[in-house]
Amino acid sequence: MVESRPQPSQPGDAPSDASVPKVVVSRISLYLRELQRLESSGQHTISSGQLGTLLGFSDAQVRKDLGFFGQFGYPGVGYRCDELIRAMRDILGTNHGWPVVMVGVGNLGQALLGYRGFGRQNFSIAAAFDADPAKVGQTIQGIRIQHIDELAATVRDRSIRLGMIVVPAERAQEAADMLVAAGIEGIVNFAPVTLSLPVHVQNVGVDLAIELEQLSFAVTNKLPKPPTETPPA
Secondary structure: OOOOOOOOOOOOOOHHHHHHHHHHHHHHHHHHHHHHHHHHOOOOOOOOOHHHHOOOOOHHHHHHHHHHHOOEEEEEEEEHHHHHHHHHHHHHHOOOOOEEEEEEEOHHHHHHHHHHHHOOOOOOEEEEEEEOOOOOOOOEEOEHHHHHHHHHHHHHHHHEEEEOOOOOOOHHHHHHHHHHHHHEEEEEEEOOOOOOOOOOOEEEEEOOOHHHHHHHHHHOOOOOOOOOOOOOO
């Protein structure tokens, strides 16, 4: 199947959040990363089959995922990497910068402050907060750590909409409540706990232990089962 020429979006054509499965959005992010890698290596065009093969999906899956958002590509050419990258940034809302606030500057928080991958996708940690007097006032990875009491004013003054929770589980709900009260609309939660949030606040949980459990399950179930013992006569 040959990809068709991209069509301009029309008002009201964009799918609602409810109509696009989350797994599709996750794959769009994967497609974007791969396209960025290919473009940086000098590749300018790609077919749905090639993109799918690189990521372990079928060409039909790639086209179906993109079909949620419009028509892309050129007959006989495939997709132009730069155009598809721009389209995917539009889809994901990362065609502009997103400042993010972080609550909790322990070991994981400090590591995240130094993560360069955020910047490549137009995210930046604009401010970081902690309640520990020993951390407040320090500068880590170019960010001055502020007291948690300054959170609401900073979010308001800098029009920040996204936040990250990097605190122990027993403090995560309190941190979430403070972020919501400050006006944060989307939260990435690294604490191993389920948050209670208003329906208008988007939430993504990142629990590395759960990810390891999924791997443990997959690996365990690939192992041969032990032989069944024959009961004594």
